[in-house]
Amino acid sequence: MSARTRSAKPPAAPPLSKRPVPVIFERGAPGRIGYSLPPSDVPEVPLDEIIPAAHRRARPAALPEVSELDVVRHYTALGRRNYSIDEGFYPLGSCTMKYNPKINEDVARQAGFARLHPYQPEELVQGALQLLWELEHDLTEISGMDRVTFQPAAGAHGELTALLMISKYFEDRGEHRTTVVVPDSAHGTNPASAAIAGFEVVEVKSDRRGNIDLEALKTVLTPQVAVLMLTNPNTLGLFEEQILEVARAVHNVGAQLYLDGANFNAILGVTRPGDQGFDVMHFNLHKTFTTPHGGGGPGAGAVGVRSHLVPYLPVPTIERDGQRFTFDYARPKSIGKIRAFYGNFGNLVRAYTYIRSMGPDGLRQAAETAVLNANYVLSRLRDHYDLPYDRVCKHEFVLSGRRQRDAHHVTTKDIAKRLLDYGFHSPTIYFPLIVEEAIMIEPTETESIQTLDQFIDAMIAIAGEAETNPDLVRGAPYETPVTRLDDVAAARKPILRWRP
Amino acid sequence: MLRSIGVRAIDDLFNDIPQELRLRGPLDLPPAMPDPDLLAHARRLAGRNADCDRLISFLGAGAYDHFVPSTVAHLALKPEFLTAYTPYQAEIMQGELQAIFEYQTLMCELTGMDVANASMYDGASALGEAARMAADLTKRTRIVVSAAVHPEYRQVLRTFTSHLRVTVDDLPATGGITDPAAARTAMTDETAALIIQSPNFFGCLEDGEALAKAAHDRGALLVVAVADPISLGLIRAPGEYDADIVTGEGQALGNALNFGGPYLGMIATREAFVRRLPGRLVGRTVDTEGRPGYVLTLQTREQHIRRARATSNICTNESLNALVAAVYLSTLGRQGIQHVAELNARKAHYARQRIASLRGYRVAFEAPTFNEFVVHCPVSPEEINRRLLEHQVLGGLPLGRFYPDLADGWLVCVTESRTREEIDQLVGYLEALQ
Numbered sequence: 047m048s049a050r051t052r053s054a055k056p057p058a059a060p061p062l063s064k065r066p067v068p069v070i071f072e073r074g075a076p077g078r079i080g081y082s083l084p085p086s087d088v089p090e091v092p093l094d095e096i097i098p099a100a101h102r103r104a105r106p107a108a109l110p111e112v113s114e115l116d117v118v119r120h121y122t123a124l125g126r127r128n129y130s131i132d133e134g135f136y137p138l139g140s141c142t143m144k145y146n147p148k149i150n151e152d153v154a155r156q157a158g159f160a161r162l163h164p165y166q167p168e169e170l171v172q173g174a175l176q177l178l179w180e181l182e183h184d185l186t187e188i189s190g191m192d193r194v195t196f197q198p199a200a201g202a203h204g205e206l207t208a209l210l211m212i213s214k215y216f217e218d219r220g221e222h223r224t225t226v227v228v229p230d231s232a233h234g235t236n237p238a239s240a241a242i243a244g245f246e247v248v249e250v251k252s253d254r255r256g257n258i259d260l261e262a263l264k265t266v267l268t269p270q271v272a273v274l275m276l277t278n279p280n281t282l283g284l285f286e287e288q289i290l291e292v293a294r295a296v297h298n299v300g301a302q303l304y305l306d307g308a309n310f311n312a313i314l315g316v317t318r319p320g321d322q323g324f325d326v327m328h329f330n331l332h333k334t335f336t337t338p339h340g341g342g343g344p345g346a347g348a349v350g351v352r353s354h355l356v357p358y359l360p361v362p363t364i365e366r367d368g369q370r371f372t373f374d375y376a377r378p379k380s381i382g383k384i385r386a387f388y389g390n391f392g393n394l395v396r397a398y399t400y401i402r403s404m405g406p407d408g409l410r411q412a413a414e415t416a417v418l419n420a421n422y423v424l425s426r427l428r429d430h431y432d433l434p435y436d437r438v439c440k441h442e443f444v445l446s447g448r449r450q451r452d453a454h455h456v457t458t459k460d461i462a463k464r465l466l467d468y469g470f471h472s473p474t475i476y477f478p479l480i481v482e483e484a485i486m487i488e489p490t491e492t493e494s495i496q497t498l499d500q501f502i503d504a505m506i507a508i509a510g511e512a513e514t515n516p517d518l519v520r521g522a523p524y525e526t527p528v529t530r531l532d533d534v535a536a537a538r539k540p541i542l543r544w545r546p
Numbered sequence: 547m548l549r550s551i552g553v554r555a556i557d558d559l560f561n562d563i564p565q566e567l568r569l570r571g572p573l574d575l576p577p578a579m580p581d582p583d584l585l586a587h588a589r590r591l592a593g594r595n596a597d598c599d600r601l602i603s604f605l606g607a608g609a610y611d612h613f614v615p616s617t618v619a620h621l622a623l624k625p626e627f628l629t630a631y632t633p634y635q636a637e638i639m640q641g642e643l644q645a646i647f648e649y650q651t652l653m654c655e656l657t658g659m660d661v662a663n664a665s666m667y668d669g670a671s672a673l674g675e676a677a678r679m680a681a682d683l684t685k686r687t688r689i690v691v692s693a694a695v696h697p698e699y700r701q702v703l704r705t706f707t708s709h710l711r712v713t714v715d716d717l718p719a720t721g722g723i724t725d726p727a728a729a730r731t732a733m734t735d736e737t738a739a740l741i742i743q744s745p746n747f748f749g750c751l752e753d754g755e756a757l758a759k760a761a762h763d764r765g766a767l768l769v770v771a772v773a774d775p776i777s778l779g780l781i782r783a784p785g786e787y788d789a790d791i792v793t794g795e796g797q798a799l800g801n802a803l804n805f806g807g808p809y810l811g812m813i814a815t816r817e818a819f820v821r822r823l824p825g826r827l828v829g830r831t832v833d834t835e836g837r838p839g840y841v842l843t844l845q846t847r848e849q850h851i852r853r854a855r856a857t858s859n860i861c862t863n864e865s866l867n868a869l870v871a872a873v874y875l876s877t878l879g880r881q882g883i884q885h886v887a888e889l890n891a892r893k894a895h896y897a898r899q900r901i902a903s904l905r906g907y908r909v910a911f912e913a914p915t916f917n918e919f920v921v922h923c924p925v926s927p928e929e930i931n932r933r934l935l936e937h938q939v940l941g942g943l944p945l946g947r948f949y950p951d952l953a954d955g956w957l958v959c960v961t962e963s964r965t966r967e968e969i970d971q972l973v974g975y976l977e978a979l980q
Binding site for chain 1 (some may be wrong): 630656660706781843869893940
């Protein structure tokens with residue numbers, strides 16, 4: 047073989063992550079299998095005697111026909127085309143993308159937790175019930191609530207659960223209250239949950255400091271109001287400075303005060319919602335308490351209540367009777383069940399592990415560091431982007447890309463996409479709705495100053511690019527597996543499944 | 547960092563919190579545990595449970611002990627998927643988005659429906675959402691639900707509709723199944739949906755075709771819940787008998803028992819109803835260079851855009867569990883899903899015949915069953931279960947808890963994980979117990 051042939055280069059190929067991955071249905075070949083199951087070991091009976099032909103499917107489901115290695119290659123290729131907290135920084139505001147400790151996984155995946163059937167008799171699941179009982183106690187202490195249910199599968203599910211409890215509470219008191227009040231900075235789930243729970247939704251504006259406007263609030267607080275749903279710190283990352291006045295105003299009309307706990311990470315061990323006057327709240331255990339987000343769930347949305355709402359908790363609750371832990375279904379005022387079984391137990395084990403691993407000082411330190419990190423990033427970015435609410439922030443803050451848009455026709459979306467080229471996930475954008483071109487940044491406590499500085503440098507560099515080379519930013523991203531995708535075509539003629 | 551911020555101490559960053567609201571001391575929680583201690587502590591707690599590795603389980607009733615191929619843990623639980631957020635930035639989340647797109651396709655194939663969403667919380671809440679969707683689509687206010695639907699699903703259905711001016715009526719089962727004639731009588735012009743489960747809570751297969759016709763003749767929708775979707779490897783898909791909405795519990799598809807969660811809510815429907823579907827949908831499109839790619843789509847149905855007018859309030863769902871199901875179904879494939887379903891049916895049939903031949907035991911319902919069946923027992927099922935536990939056998943579900951008139955009813959589940967030897971042992975123990 048001559049030196050010349052040896053030095054010939056292979057044809058230029060895109061890097062692995064940029065190569066489109068065929069769908070799994072395009073892999074494999076007819077008849078190929080990737081599973082290993084034993085033959086039947088019971089006496090052979092004609093299938094018709096077991097399940098008559100009329101009950102059997104006419105056409106087999108067209109699942110892939112692939113080997114185990116085909117499956118492995120496929121999902122390995124897909125994994126390479128994903129971004130995760132294990133790969134890099136995720137400054138996604140309101141989502142609290144902190145590191146998920148590996149010990150959580152080891153604990154939760156033990157057979158003694160992962161291989162429990164929900165209908166096993168209580169005496170066979172005492173360890174699981176004890177864990178839930180302790181976790182409930184921990185969360186009541188952390189929040190200042192009196193009891194906690196673990197049944198909601200996610201935050202929005204928790205909101206619905208709480209609103210149904212509040213409905214029932216007022217019904218019991220013979221009060222007909224029809225309205226839920228939310229600030230204009232609220233998460234979309236708040237009004238959606240309220241509507242689905244059968245309430246009218248009234249929105250209140252925020253004031254110039256980013257708090258809920260107390261005067262505006264008072265004008266909508268009528269005897270028809272059942273509840274004010276508030277996020278605190280709010281979605282601007284700001285603590286509601288007048289929270290005591292807000293609570294008083296709400297309680298003065300006999301309404302309830304609800305905390306959307308999405309931003310609880312900022313105040314762990316610093317202040318408690320129960321002490322602030324909240325009657326009920328949900329926790330996002332998949333945010334604050336490090337259960338991994340799984341690409342969009344599973345979450346775990348525990349709901350905590352003060353004593354007057356305890357009778358309405360979904361069934362079952364977990365009770366302790368000496369050394370024995372039991373389920374209690376005999377709760378006549380309960381709203382009933384909001385899902386089958388008891389909740390996203392696997393995630394509850396992870397949250398429990400996190401709390402035990404941190405202890406009281408560790409939790410407080412997490413909140414302090416989260417707030418420190420956010421204020422540090424804010425202090426270094428404030429000159430480069432607009433800052434509509436200029437206050438000390440809590441765990442997150444909101445910039446505006448207005449300047450870049452007006453001066454250079456570079457939108458917040460463009461900036462977010464350009465960040466991907468720098469190797470970072472983008473912040474939450476266009477939320478909260480009250481900030482134009484919003485860029486909502488939540489660094490969390492688990493990131494080092496080196497990572498924060500790299501992110502800050504990238505944001506500053508992009509602000510510079512917006513000035514000097516706006517087309518570059520507008521065309522971003524370039525380094526990602528795919529470039530910008532056609533959302534409009536996707537929605538106009540939806541292709542929601544693969545067809546050969 | 548403090549200097550850059552312009553404050554002297556971290557405490558200064560909390561001055562916006564009224565002084566009287568700030569905790570003075572530490573929370574009253576156990577002190578931090580170093581990892582080795584924590585692992586030992588967790589092992590002790592886990593050791594106080596008897597798990598299904600240690601027990602021989604004949605318990606189903608909505609949560610199933612199926613064999614899980616090794617691909618599931620090694621692929622679906624990779625950190626690239628496990629520690630990712632919702633795929634809001636599509637350009638760097640093509641792996642997740644494509645996996646969900648494939649999951650949607652797998653769900654369509656399995657159920658025989660046109661479209662499926664990215665997942666719901668669990669089987670019960672998915673059914674609650676389907677009822678709301680049916681009421682929306684038909685502008686009607688009554689739901690008829692078969693009493694052979696999982697009792698906890700029916701409780702959730704009531705909770706989900708309690709405040710919506712939608713009434714839910716239970717339709718008693720006849721001989722363990724839903725009688726189409728009785729369903730016709732129970733429905734009125736105000737009925738939005740007839741809800742059945744098949745295989746139903748008693749394990750029996752429903753006459754989907756007749757029930758679909760009964761519903762459609764009244765202008766109502768047929769909603770079919772599936773508690774063990776592995777059954778669809780063998781049993782007629784709801785799409786084949788003209789169901790309008792199919793919901794399901796996808797735990798059986800590779801997800802751990804996990805003491806009841808996290809599980810996987812499935813929902814699928816007709817093309818025409820797609821804009822009323824709750825939850826996330828992934829669609830296929832192209833990038834600026836014409837390469838195929840995937841995005842979250844039809845988002846104007848969802849809470850973050852439509853707020854109070856969204857089709858549902860759902861946001862975080864069960865993506866990872868959906869991914870588990872996708873890896874599971876891909877690994878089993880076209881043949882494997884049929885194979886595993888047939889194993890379930892054959893083994894359960896064998897167990898059913900053997901137990902029915904025992905003195906004092908009687909099959910409760912004659913209808914064909916998949917991997918669960920009900921027997922009437924000569925001794926209370928609770929007592930049977932207590933005795934079986936002495937042999938490390940986890941018996942079936944005593945039905946009295948949900949059906950007082952079936953207090954001697956025992957719901958036995960036999961999956962492919964049970965060997966003939968284990969079934970024979972169970973029969974032997976039952977015999978000895980008389």
